[in-house]
Amino acid sequence: MMNGMVRIGVVLALLAVGTVVQVAPVAPDVQAAVYGAAALGALGLGALALRERPARARRGWTALLAGHATWLLGDVVGGYEVDELGVSLGLGLSDLLYLVGYVVLVLGVNAFVRAGGRAHDLTALLDAAILTVGVAIPAITFVLAPLVTDDDAGLLVTVVRGAYPLGDLLVLAMVARFVLTRRLRSLSSVLLVAGLTATLVGDAAWSALLVDEPDGSWPLLNVLWLAGHVLLSVAVLHPSAPDLASAPPSVEVVPAPWRLLLLVLGALMPAGTLAAVGLLGRPIPWLLLALGNALLTVLVLVRLGGLLERVGRQAVQLAALARRDELTGAPNRRTWDHELSRACARARDEGRPLSVAIIDLDRFKAYNDHYGHPGGDRLLRDAVAAWVAELGDAGLLARYGGEEFAVLLPGLEPAEAATVVERLRHVTPHGQTFSAGVAGWVPDTEPVEVVLAADVALYDAKRSGRDRVVVAGADPTDDDVPTALRGVRAEVRTVRDARGDVAAWQVVAGFPHDLDPASVVAAAHREGVGDLLEAAVLRSALALPDRPPGTDLHVRVGTSSLASDRFWDLLPERLDGVVLEVQHRGGSGEAVQRRLGRLRERGARLAVGQVGGSGGEADRLRHVPADVVAIDPHLAVGCADDADAVPVLRALVEMAHRRGATVRADGVTRAEDRAVLVEVGVDLFADDDARTVRRGRRVLR
Numbered sequence: 001m002m003n004g005m006v007r008i009g010v011v012l013a014l015l016a017v018g019t020v021v022q023v024a025p026v027a028p029d030v031q032a033a034v035y036g037a038a039a040l041g042a043l044g045l046g047a048l049a050l051r052e053r054p055a056r057a058r059r060g061w062t063a064l065l066a067g068h069a070t071w072l073l074g075d076v077v078g079g080y081e082v083d084e085l086g087v088s089l090g091l092g093l094s095d096l097l098y099l100v101g102y103v104v105l106v107l108g109v110n111a112f113v114r115a116g117g118r119a120h121d122l123t124a125l126l127d128a129a130i131l132t133v134g135v136a137i138p139a140i141t142f143v144l145a146p147l148v149t150d151d152d153a154g155l156l157v158t159v160v161r162g163a164y165p166l167g168d169l170l171v172l173a174m175v176a177r178f179v180l181t182r183r184l185r186s187l188s189s190v191l192l193v194a195g196l197t198a199t200l201v202g203d204a205a206w207s208a209l210l211v212d213e214p215d216g217s218w219p220l221l222n223v224l225w226l227a228g229h230v231l232l233s234v235a236v237l238h239p240s241a242p243d244l245a246s247a248p249p250s251v252e253v254v255p256a257p258w259r260l261l262l263l264v265l266g267a268l269m270p271a272g273t274l275a276a277v278g279l280l281g282r283p284i285p286w287l288l289l290a291l292g293n294a295l296l297t298v299l300v301l302v303r304l305g306g307l308l309e310r311v312g313r314q315a316v317q318l319a320a321l322a323r324r325d326e327l328t329g330a331p332n333r334r335t336w337d338h339e340l341s342r343a344c345a346r347a348r349d350e351g352r353p354l355s356v357a358i359i360d361l362d363r364f365k366a367y368n369d370h371y372g373h374p375g376g377d378r379l380l381r382d383a384v385a386a387w388v389a390e391l392g393d394a395g396l397l398a399r400y401g402g403e404e405f406a407v408l409l410p411g412l413e414p415a416e417a418a419t420v421v422e423r424l425r426h427v428t429p430h431g432q433t434f435s436a437g438v439a440g441w442v443p444d445t446e447p448v449e450v451v452l453a454a455d456v457a458l459y460d461a462k463r464s465g466r467d468r469v470v471v472a473g474a475d476p477t478d479d480d481v482p483t484a485l486r487g488v489r490a491e492v493r494t495v496r497d498a499r500g501d502v503a504a505w506q507v508v509a510g511f512p513h514d515l516d517p518a519s520v521v522a523a524a525h526r527e528g529v530g531d532l533l534e535a536a537v538l539r540s541a542l543a544l545p546d547r548p549p550g551t552d553l554h555v556r557v558g559t560s561s562l563a564s565d566r567f568w569d570l571l572p573e574r575l576d577g578v579v580l581e582v583q584h585r586g587g588s589g590e591a592v593q594r595r596l597g598r599l600r601e602r603g604a605r606l607a608v609g610q611v612g613g614s615g616g617e618a619d620r621l622r623h624v625p626a627d628v629v630a631i632d633p634h635l636a637v638g639c640a641d642d643a644d645a646v647p648v649l650r651a652l653v654e655m656a657h658r659r660g661a662t663v664r665a666d667g668v669t670r671a672e673d674r675a676v677l678v679e680v681g682v683d684l685f686a687d688d689d690a691r692t693v694r695r696g697r698r699v700l701r
Contacts, residue, residue, distance in 0.1 A: 007045050008237050014038040015230040022219045022226070032079060035222050039072050039229040046233035057242035059115060063108030064192075065236065068229050070101035095160045102167030109174040109196075112244045113181050124180035126303045127263060130296060132173040134266030137292040138273040139165050141285050143207040168203045171196065180259070186240035195231030198224045263303075267296060325399040327377055328384040336398035336406050337447075343410050344447045354441040355417035357407040358454040359387075359424070362433045362466040364403035382429040390427045394420055406451070414440040414471045421469045431491070431510060435461035439472035490540035494687045495554060495664065498678045504552040504579070506666075506686045507541040509533060531564035535571065542572060554607060554628065554664070554686075556581045562595040575604035579628050582606060596625075607664075612636075612652050629656040631682065633667035640672035646680065653681040 018038035022031055047065055050058050078094030085092070144165045175196050184190045202224030209218060235241060270293045277284050323335040331339070340356070347354035361367070361383065368376035380403065387397055387405070395409040407424070409417040418438045428434055437457025441450040453472040461470040491510030497503045509517055524533040534557050541553050557580050561567045580599055582592075596606060607628035612635040631652065639645040656663045664684035665677050674685065 007049060008234050011042045011045055011230055011233045011237065014041050015226060018226045018230075019223050022222045028219070031219055031222065032075075035226055036072065036076060039068075039075075039226055042230045042233040043069055043072065046236035049237050053242060057245050059245040060108050060111035061236050061241060061245075063104050063111060064232055067101045067103075067105035067108060068232055070097050070104060071225075072229070074098040074101065099160075099163050099167060102171060105196075106170055106174050109171070109178050113174070113178055115245050121181055123303070123306060124177055126299055126306070127180050127259060128173050128176040130299045130303065131176050131262050131266040132169060133292060133295055133299065134269030135172060136169050137269050137288065138276070139169060139204070140288060140292075141273050141277065143204070145285065145288075164203065165207050168200055168207075172200055175200075176262070180262075186238075186243050188235045188238040188240040189244060191231050191235035191238065192244075195228045195235060198231060199228035202228065263300075267300060270296065328381050328399055330384045330388070330405070331396065331398040333398070333400060336396075336400065336408075339396055339398070339408060340447045340451070343408055344441055344450075347410060347441060348443050352411050353413045354450070355409040355412045355414050355438055356441065356450045356454045357409065357417060357421045357436050357438045357469075358400065358451065358458045359405040359407065359421070359434050359436045360458055360462070361403040361428075362435055362462075364432075367432060379430050379432055383432070383434075386427045386429050387424045390423050391420070406454075414438050418469050418471050425467075425469060433467035435466045436469045437461055437472060438469060490537050490544065492541065492544070492553075495552075495684050496687065497684055498682070502548070502551065503684055504554055505541075505544075505547065507537060507553050507555040509537045525558075525560075530558065531561040531567040534558065534561045535567050538571070538578070542578070550577075552577050552579050552605075554579045554581060556583055556609070558583045559592050559595075562592065562599075568598075571602070573602065575599065575602040578603070579605045579607050581609045581628070581630060583609060611656075612648060626656075626659070626661050628664055628684075629661045630664045630666060631677075633665075636665040636677060636682075637667050637670075637673060640670065640676045646676060649677065649682075650680040657681065 015038065018034055021034040043065055046061075050061055050065065074094045074097035077097060078092065081092040081094055144162055175193060179193060184193060202221045205224070206218065206221055209221075270289055274284065274289060323331060325332045343354055346352075361379070364376065364379075367379060371379075380399075384397065384399070384405070391397055391407070394412075395407050398406050398408070400406040407417075407421065409420060412420065417440075421436050421438060425434060425436065435458060437454040437460065439450050439453035439457055441447070457470045457472040461468050464470070490507050492505035492507050494502055495504035495506050509521055521530070521533065524530045534555075538555050538557070541555060547553070555578060559582060562582075582596065599606065605627040606625065607630060608626040609630040610632040611629050612632040629652070631649065635645055635649065639649060653663050662683045663681065664686060665682045666686040668674050668677060668685055677685070
């Protein structure tokens with residue numbers, strides 16, 4: 001960094017020395033020599049710094065230094081041509097070098113425009129064109145036209161003389177585009193534009209003076225050109241130079257007031273040129289002014305058309321945002337009120353039914369307190385996405401306020417609408433439940449009346465225990481569904497093989513977040529509905545919509561459920577891809593064997609769990625011909641620190657493998673334990689810490 005600052009200091013010193021010499025009363029040869037040495041030293045230091053940077057950071061800067069170096073070489077060759085060969089402007093190699101320098105310089109600036117990722121920005125291109133065309137009108141009027149209409153000059157001289165101001169206009173257009181697309185964010189970009197501006201001002205002054213004094217010499221112009229060389233070198237040396245070779249943040253590049261000022265300056269140029277021509281008493285270039293003004297008008301109109309199109313798009317976007325809830329993207333309360341009034345009018349005119357539902361997420365405050373506001377926001381967004389996907393074209397879902405949502409269901413009677421809302425309840429994400437009230441609109445009543453009726457039904461649903469849909473005027477209670485079964489669904493954990501690939505899903509009973517699953521399951525068995533609970537979990541697991549093909553479901557079931565006719569009535573006819581982990585809860589061995597046979601007839605495979613937690617493992621494996629053997633977590637967890645556990649584990653795994661069974665370990669989270677289990681031959685591992693990675697639909701209330 002210090003080395004770079006020293007170089008900048010040296011370059012600025014060169015500018016100072018060169019400036020003093022140019023304004024001092026010294027011989028022209030001395031001025032030219034000092035000018036060339038200062039410019040060469042500045043560009044050389046810039047090139048040296050550029051070589052020390054990565055190739056990507058050199059993009060654009062190499063062309064700029066090459067362009068200035070070409071101009072400097074043109075100065076040397078031009079001096080030799082004039083002093084030694086007597087060649088005038090427009091006939092020498094120096095002119096070719098100068099013109100090539102313009103092209104290389106434009107390529108360098110264009111590289112920065114392209115690096116900014118806005119090379120196809122039509123707005124910036126139009127603005128740069130408006131400014132350039134505006135400046136071109138006085139440039140052509142006062143500089144280019146007099147140069148090319150000199151009767152004493154030949155065709156070659158005329159062409160070369162005209163190429164200089166055209167080259168300056170091309171550089172001006174590219175600088176304007178650079179500023180409009182990249183903005184002057186860094187000191188390096190400011191220095192670059194300042195250097196190019198100094199060069200353009202020097203060129204413009206030289207071209208104007210050349211009209212009246214073709215053989216004149218103006219040392220003060222050398223100060224501007226030297227400043228162009230030096231400022232470019234300082235821009236290259238500054239630490240922010242590499243930033244121009246990469247894309248800037250995507251923001252509005254130039255503030256609107258400055259953009260407007262540039263457009264105004266460009267648009268006023270024809271009028272200013274006409275006024276200047278009149279004041280100077282020169283012939284008015286009517287054709288030039290007419291063509292220039294017409295071109296400017298077309299460019300401004302195209303720019304205005306783009307602006308109007310953009311405003312139109314933004315107006316549509318703002319209108320859409322005004323009708324949508326910012327968090328969930330669902331229609332907001334204003335949209336709901338509007339659509340409800342329209343729906344009531346349409347239902348009245350067509351004589352069709354119309355139903356309304358009000359949904360309220362259960363215990364949302366507790367959910368927010370538990371997971372924080374980001375978790376609550378995520379629940380609202382995910383719930384709306386799931387409900388909208390399930391609802392489809394059947395109705396309109398809107399956010400009514402807070403955790404309340406309203407559903408408009410045209411063409412449906414209340415009972416039919418309740419069925420649709422039940423489907424929404426089944427897909428509510430993150431283990432959350434909702435209560436809902438449904439009401440039908442009575443013709444010739446105010447739309448607000450049906451909302452009030454649905455709200456009363458919602459209150460009845462809340463008062464009756466939540467997690468249900470109540471139709472206005474119907475009995476909100478549901479005594480046929482025990483409390484232990486309300487909200488039950490399948491929740492799965494990933495089961496991976498020894499390589500870490502997903503091999504199966506382990507299914508457990510899941511409930512709303514404020515209920516303890518173990519307590520609810522125990523209560524279900526005490527109340528005599530454990531069979532219904534296990535059947536509900538199994539059916540819910542089979543209904544999972546995104547289970548990959550070939551992924552087995554490992555589901556626990558008690559022998560007491562296998563003895564229940566209700567359980568068998570609820571089971572699907574086929575259980576392919578299901579591994580039922582049988583837990584002994586009563587029943588004779590022979591009866592259990594018959595029921596296990598029935599499960600196999602339906603395509604299920606069998607597992608035995610908690611092997612190794614008690615004695616008689618061989619007897620258990622003999623009575624339950626298992627396809628999967630689950631090691632007791634008390635034996636598997638911590639096995640890396642228990643030398644006595646390893647032989648037991650090895651013996652159990654070998655016993656299971658001899659019987660053709662796959663071995664699964666549950667609850668293993670430590671890498672050390674997993675490594676030991678893999679070494680003794682355990683095949684599968686249930687991610688006990690990856691709780692509820694999937695949820696099935698509720699199938700019982």
